[in-house]
Amino acid sequence: MIHPVLEVIHAHRSIRRYKPDPVPWEMVETIVAAAQRSSTSSYLQTWSVVAVTDPEKRDRLAELCGQQEHIRQAPVFLAWCADRYRLDLACRMHGLEQNTEYVEDFLVAAVDTAIAMQTAAIAAEALGLGMCFIGGIRNRPEDVIALLDLPPRVFPISGMTLGWPAEDPALKPRLPLEAVLHRETYHRHQEEHLRAFDEEVRRAGIYRRRTGEVLGWLEVAARKAAREGRSHLRQVLAQQGYPLR
Numbered sequence: 001m002i003h004p005v006l007e008v009i010h011a012h013r014s015i016r017r018y019k020p021d022p023v024p025w026e027m028v029e030t031i032v033a034a035a036q037r038s039s040t041s042s043y044l045q046t047w048s049v050v051a052v053t054d055p056e057k058r059d060r061l062a063e064l065c066g067q068q069e070h071i072r073q074a075p076v077f078l079a080w081c082a083d084r085y086r087l088d089l090a091c092r093m094h095g096l097e098q099n100t101e102y103v104e105d106f107l108v109a110a111v112d113t114a115i116a117m118q119t120a121a122i123a124a125e126a127l128g129l130g131m132c133f134i135g136g137i138r139n140r141p142e143d144v145i146a147l148l149d150l151p152p153r154v155f156p157i158s159g160m161t162l163g164w165p166a167e168d169p170a171l172k173p174r175l176p177l178e179a180v181l182h183r184e185t186y187h188r189h190q191e192e193h194l195r196a197f198d199e200e201v202r203r204a205g206i207y208r209r210r211t212g213e214v215l216g217w218l219e220v221a222a223r224k225a226a227r228e229g230r231s232h233l234r235q236v237l238a239q240q241g242y243p244l245r
């Protein structure tokens with residue numbers, strides 16, 4: 001590999017089993033300080049992260065995120081949140097009122113949050129920690145908001161488990177580069193790449209039915225994409241100050 005940063009990036013795999021050993025608080029600070037170096041739209045820095053180590057709270061989070069056992073196991077849970085609450089304060093301090101009416105206003109904060117949390121993931125893995133994003137935090141966002149006492153305009157985008165790996169899973173293959181990297185214009189005819197990837201995932205034995213039948217990527221992805229999911233989010237977003245017009 002041509003650079004140690006690329007080595008860390010290419011070694012990524014989500015960790016879902018953790019040792020009980022704690023993560024020193026200074027490491028959490030180092031990871032979040034790295035996330036803060038990320039680029040941020042208009043220098044607004046519209047994200048926050050709530051670090052949870054309390055076992056009872058992690059237990060409740062595990063329940064709220066769809067009974068994910070690794071949330072109970074991992075010594076640290078980070079709740080990455082889109083955060084325009086601080087801008088409410090800035091506006092108030094200057095006699096203004098923040099406008100978070102439009103999709104764009106939420107999108108800016110969600111993109112900032114996603115960029116920051118991925119930087120944090122790389123920092124954590126560079127320190128030898130394991131991590132896994134937890135989209136399950138959006139299963140019952142209203143309960144997460146209450147548990148973490150999130151003020152208006154703070155909305156959980158993703159959780160992240162953090163801890164010392166107690167497993168060493170194989171890397172999951174990714175789509176062929178040709179499927180995602182387009183030159184000059186978008187190339188629509190990707191079926192060949194998708195079939196090749198489907199076969200690669202089947203060979204790797206990533207998806208298995210209870211019957212032992214091995215599935216490829218296409219069927220699983222298609223079923224997930226066709227499903228209706230988290231249909232109540234718009235309402236919770238509106239309650240939290242993002243009506244999304």
Ligand SMILES: Cc1cc2nc3c(=O)[nH]c(=O)nc-3n(C[C@H](O)[C@H](O)[C@H](O)COP(=O)(O)O)c2cc1C
Nearest residue numbers: 012013014016068132133134135136137158171172
């Ligand atoms: C936004 C986001 C949410 C995710 N949510 C979950 C989750 O709730 N539970 C989980 O076990 N993995 C979750 N993952 C991890 C993905 O399943 C994982 O990244 C993907 O299968 C690829 O595997 P890899 O990270 O090991 O390469 C999430 C990943 C992302 C980016």
